[in-house]
Amino acid sequence: MGIPKIEFLGAAGTVTGSRFLLSCDDTKVLVDAGMFQGLKELRLKNWNPFPIDPQQIDAVILTHAHLDHCGYIPKLVKDGFEGKIYLTEFTGKLAEVVLLDSARIQTEDAKYAAKKGFSKHNPPKALYEEPHAAKAVQQFSVQPFRTRIQVAEQTFVTFFPSGHILGASFVEVEFFGKRLLFTGDMGRQEHPLLVTPDKIPSGHFDAVITESTYGDREHAPTTTVFETAINETIDRGGSVLIPAFAVDRTEVILVQLRQLMETGKIRRVPIYADSPMALKALSFYRKAIDEDSEEIRDEIVRDWADKDPFDPGTLVELLTVEESKSINEPPQPCIIISASGMATGGRVVHHLRNMLPNPKHTVVLVGYQAIGTRGRRLIEGETEVKMHGEMVPVRAQIEQIKSFSVHADSEELIAWLKTASEQPGQVLVVHGEAGAAETFSDRIKSELGWKSHAPIDGEAVTL
Missing domain, CATH: 3.60.15.10 (Ribonuclease Z/Hydroxyacylglutathione hydrolase-like)
Incomplete structure (x- = not known):
């Protein structure tokens, strides 16, 4: 042998x-x-x-x-x-x-x-x-x-x-x-x-x-930077874009946003989940909760038997490209969660292209950003990033929240x-x-x- x-x-x-x-x-x-x-x-x-x-x-x-x-x-x-x-x-x-x-x-x-x-x-x-x-x-x-x-x-x-x-x-x-x-x-x-x-x-x-x-x-302890960034952005009439991995990170962010809205720590504004993949993944998390899967914490199944832990009442799920395009110029401040998490592809790139040049908006990065990704370049303070073959100026506020890992x-x-x-x-x-x-x-x-x-x-x- x-x-x-x-x-x-x-x-x-x-x-x-x-x-x-x-x-x-x-x-x-x-x-x-x-x-x-x-x-x-x-x-x-x-x-x-x-x-x-x-x-x-x-x-x-x-x-x-x-x-x-x-x-x-x-x-x-x-x-x-x-x-x-x-x-x-x-x-x-x-x-x-x-x-x-x-x-x-x-x-x-x-x-x-x-x-x-x-x-x-x-x-x-x-x-x-x-x-x-x-x-x-x-x-x-x-x-x-x-x-x-x-x-x-x-x-x-x-x-x-x-x-x-x-x-x-x-x-x-x-x-x-x-x-x-x-x-x-x-x-x-x-x-x-x-x-x-x-x-x-x-x-x-x-x-x-x-x-x-x-x-x-070591991961940084949970801070109030996330809620502060959201509130300050909304108060100046801007919107918050959160590039998030479609699988799990979107779900974790939605749970956190619901808790922050229900406790009054952030303004109650529309939350747009703009990733067909994330929405399919979300349906599997809901299925696991409904079926009392061994992977789900007991308290989630117990406390949310009659409620959706992902929706504070303002969640809008965008499935089509047309629905996604409808929030390119949102009529009021909102929170957009879109994939991919490192801003390398998917619908979030189109939102970035639209929002990065505007200083009233904020981009909140909530996941690991590998070397060479667009998300990593934003964290490192680059003043312009390449998207679809052209350079886009970065004037929006950029925040990185590490406690969601x-x-x-x-x-x-x-x-x-x-x-x-x-x-x-x-x-x-x-x-x-x-x-x-x-x-x-x-x-x-x-x-x-x-x-x-x-x-x-x-x-x-x-x-």
Whole structure:
């Protein structure tokens, strides 16, 4: 028998493109298959040939439905992957929405680039199209939490709730006699809707592969900056634009806005949820609450049995492009929540183009902004940003609110790792920007006394 190994084909030295290939002899299993986002040099990696023929992959294990973990799956399918994609119920529901939306946006962007002539491809092309995403969905194999299943030769998988987004899991993988733990994206203790992450299963793990998105920092405590920014903007006759990830972040923001309006802390104005994907995701969160899903906090089910926790009475859900365009010049101050969360694509780009030049408006960034994204450039104070091939001046107020993160920070990650009953053989630190992963790896070594390493892109580690 060969020696099992893991190859880091993404999310090593960066927070995007999670792709971890387990191989032993002829067996090959991929944990996550995410898209690279952010810097152009990273995005271009999506176009590189996959290191092995996708037909050779026996199975894909998906931790959750965010694009940087699942967005590359249709490309694998397009190139010949025909195996099953193992995931939980709500990861399946959300990933279907995310992947079909990703395919649609890529196709639309390619058409727009061809029309405007600002792409280097001739003709501009999409990485994959909707038929590839639809085929990928047909390969989903939905699994319950905490149930051990076989996915390939000498390969067994168990999903555990991670509290990051609906359906999100950390995953135990038994691979040719080696016991591995993949955190995926680890959630926090106080998600407003989801239960706290499960503790680490007992026993010895040969390797723990942990994310480190916030591995070099702690989340700022909740402040009043969010409500202050909203009230000051409304008082000067402006509107607030919140670029938000369609899956989970929009739901978290809506819960917070409802609470702030009901307690009188912010003005009661229209809230426009302007993302078809976010609205589909919202319907799954409502379904999970209605069905008393094990992922939902008991108090949410109990306290909101007869009410919608996402709507303070002013929520307007915009489904069509025409409805979206209707708020380009809103007749009164309002709050607009629109995807994508890093302002890289989707309807929010059109709202930014319209609102950024006007100093009465405010853009509130509530999620992680990867290097190279439009959101990151706004945070860093750039006076103009490029959109659809032209430069747009930035005169609107820009605010970043860090307390909405649903990623565990360094303290929370360490506390969760301490729930292990035994010291693992090694810890491999991924899914952090260069510096964050190394810092967190050093902290694991110094505080826990564990063997730890932050792999580089393309590195292979024997197990």
